[in-house]
Amino acid sequence: MPGIVDVSQLVKTYGDGTKAVKGITFTVNEGEFFGFLGPNGAGKSTTIKILTTLLQKTSGSASVAGLNVESDAAKIRKIIGVQNQDTVVDEDLTGRENLVLQGQLQQMHGPAIKERVDELLKIVDLTDAADKRAGFYSGGMKKRLDLATTLVHNPKILFLDEPTTGLDPQSRAAIWAYLKRLNEQGITIFITTQYLEEVDRLCRRLAIVDLGEIVAQGTPGDLKQEIGADSISLGFENSSMNGGDVRTKARQVLEKKFDGVSNIVDSDIGLTVYAKNGSYMVPELVRAFDDAHIRLSSIGVSSPTLDDVFLKHTGKRIRVEEVSSANSRGMFGRRRR
Amino acid sequence: MSFFSDAFHLFVRSMKKLVRNPILVFFSLFQPIIFLLLFTQLFSNLGRFISGGTLTYTAFATAGIVLQNAFSSAFQSGTAVVDDIKSGFLAKMLATPVNRSAILFGRLLSDVFRVVAQTVIILVLAFALGVYPATGIIGYLLVIFTVAFFGLAWSGISLALGLKTKSAETVFGIAGAVTFPLLFMSTALVSLGFMPGWMQNVSNFNPISFAVNAIRNPITGCNLDLTVCNIGFDWGTILQAFGVIAGIGIVTLGATLYLFRKVVS
Known part of the structure; x- marks a missing residue:
């Protein structure tokens, strides 16, 4: 039809x-x-x-x-x-x-x-x-x-x-x-x-x-469902270590030690890691990064959202601009010819 | 036919916008009125030279001031169109079944209405200053018709500029740059015989001169070189002006229509 x-x-x-x-x-x-x-x-x-x-x-x-x-x-x-x-x-x-x-x-x-x-x-x-x-x-x-x-x-x-x-x-x-x-x-x-x-x-x-x-x-x-994985958001204390990019280093650790990881994407604060049963992976992750001397500033786990779907397919996070042209127009009063 | 009803509704919209922004009318009337009140006094002695003393300078210059007003009013037309393009209002209209040509026609209709209203204000003010129409009310109706016709043709310039550049600043800039040179090198403010030779040559080809002469005759009742007054209507001068204005109108409105189609499709 x-x-x-x-x-x-x-x-x-x-x-x-x-x-x-x-x-x-x-x-x-x-x-x-x-x-x-x-x-x-x-x-x-x-x-x-x-x-x-x-x-x-x-x-x-x-x-x-x-x-x-x-x-x-x-x-x-x-x-x-x-x-x-x-x-x-x-x-x-x-x-x-x-x-x-x-x-x-x-x-x-x-x-x-x-x-x-x-x-x-x-x-x-x-x-x-x-x-x-x-x-x-x-x-x-x-x-x-x-x-x-x-x-x-x-x-x-x-x-x-x-x-x-x-x-x-x-x-x-x-x-x-x-x-x-x-x-x-x-x-x-x-x-x-x-x-x-x-x-x-x-x-x-x-x-x-x-x-x-x-x-x-x-x-x-x-x-x-297609994403089928939780997302683990990792924040790093520093963006580089020993002259190398911390994200690259962390990726290496993840790829070597964690089979359950289905995808890794860069985020503003560090990396977003997709894995089945993500919450069970957290203790191991912390230990592995500790061993590799990568200092984490934050770690969070969430079940998939449309935001993750969007990120997976476009490589970008959707950004909501709170200050819009409509508001700035209002600031200067009525528009005239 | 949706053409006429659509054009009418958009005409009403333009008029409402105009009435609610009186500052725009004020700005385009301000200069002509200053000319009428002060410029004509400043040059009041000119009257003696221009017509051998039969006309006051105010009576002579009224025609030029009426035209100057048509000028500045018509030039605001293009900026209103730019405004509708920039705000998205034109796109919003185009997503409706509105008749495409009616958008343009409604605009021109309101331009003509406006220039007529402003002309009436100036003529009434001139009347108060002692400028009595030599050819009576019929003459003034003819003046208003001529100004409306000229305003329509002249609006085409600013509409075409607006549609082409999509910038109100450009329209205003060009309007400001051409207004006074065209006005000064015409018979708007002095008679042909009063100008230096080279300027007479320019004035003879200046469309403004043609339009001004056709407006001046019904007001003063004089012939073209102001040697004889009380001749009534000088149809030769008037019809010649209509020909020139029609020529300008065909070019400017043709260009407007072409550019508008490009924007619309």
């Missing part, structure tokens, strides 16, 4: 030769909460732009609700809601005016718009601030308004690019709660985000992209 989003061998090469997307294939099923994850520059936003008809693909095929992203672009625009990475609301208009304008651009008319706008203002808790200019809203309120504008025309599928980046934890939780409710009402959600805990909780399936290619896809449970 074809999915609501079908992407096959999709390629995007920009005019300057940059290969942003290098032949990705994936399917999103109707009603799914689908996570599309990857480090910065992995090709996530490019893929979203192609799926939302804002960018032409180079080759391959992509369809949304069975409609071709190029030949049926006009039809797709009527059934999708799109939220950009940056919060986009007109700060000179009130919250209500922003929603009404969006409804008008979506070719809705009179009473239908008014009814829907009132309903949405309630859903995103902006009824009291509805007639204030969006320029006076907080970052969280703007983001909620932005989300509401994508919903005016009752879209079948929502494309959300980092909808909660730069928000305080409360606003973030509120947005995730709205998204969960929307998904329960049957709206398919296609989301990119850096918040893996929420992905783990809400996304039915996810795909991880890196350097324009899909490196892993499946349910969060399956992907964690």
Whole structure:
């Protein structure tokens, strides 16, 4: 059965030769909460732009609700809601005016718009601030308004690019709660985000992209299972010893003495070691490093998380930037022309 | 047809933005008003030389000031487009079924509306200073039409610059650099006979001169070299200006349309 989003061998090469997307294939099923994850520059936003008809693909095929992203672009625009990475609301208009304008651009008319706008203002808790200019809203309120504008025309599928980046934890939780409710009402959600805990909780399936290619896809449970090992995070007191890199030295120790180790990855503080039954290995590890005169500053064991999945497939940890452009913009007051 | 309703909704949006940022209107009206109040007084004795004393300098310069205002107002058009590109608002609109051409048309509509409103303010102020329309209300309607037409063509320059450079600073910079040279080397502030010979040659090819002459005639009722007044409408001068403005408009709006299509697709 074809999915609501079908992407096959999709390629995007920009005019300057940059290969942003290098032949990705994936399917999103109707009603799914689908996570599309990857480090910065992995090709996530490019893929979203192609799926939302804002960018032409180079080759391959992509369809949304069975409609071709190029030949049926006009039809797709009527059934999708799109939220950009940056919060986009007109700060000179009130919250209500922003929603009404969006409804008008979506070719809705009179009473239908008014009814829907009132309903949405309630859903995103902006009824009291509805007639204030969006320029006076907080970052969280703007983001909620932005989300509401994508919903005016009752879209079948929502494309959300980092909808909660730069928000305080409360606003973030509120947005995730709205998204969960929307998904329960049957709206398919296609989301990119850096918040893996929420992905783990809400996304039915996810795909991880890196350097324009899909490196892993499946349910969060399956992907964690695949790692099949606990992660042991080792911190070292010094980054070098006897003129050599301490990580290299430690790797040698691990490879020589520990068969159960399935993977070793560099981390900020030292190394992350993947092994079955990791907690039982700790005493031995400490002893072995002691013998090798490697001084540990910390040691921690955890069962696999999506973060580990991400690290394993991309070699990077996902980084949440708490200070975002949305906040710094707020610092300088309203933006003017 | 979604074209007209989309253009109308976006026109309303632009107007709301303008009314809520009165400082922008203030800035583009400030210079023309200073010219009208002070510059014309500073050079009030010029009136004697320019028209043999039949016209006050204020009456003469009003046409130039009206055009200067159209200039500065039209140049803000491009910066508004840059703003929509940078903020992501254009991309947000493009992800909806909105009619693509309506985005541009709504913009131009609000530019024209704005330049007309500012022109009315200046004409009313000039009236208070004793500049009475020689051709009556019909003449002033013609003036407003000409200014609107010129504003539309001139907006095309700033829109094209904005779409090409995507930088508000560049649009402002270029606007600032060309405004006064074009204005000074035209018949906006002095008559042709008053200029040195080389400048007369420039002025004869300066589109601003054509537009100014077509605006001045209905206000003063004088002929082109101001030797005879009370001649009513000088249709030759007016139609010639329309031809020149149409030529500019085709080039600038053509370029705008081409660049806009590139941004949109």
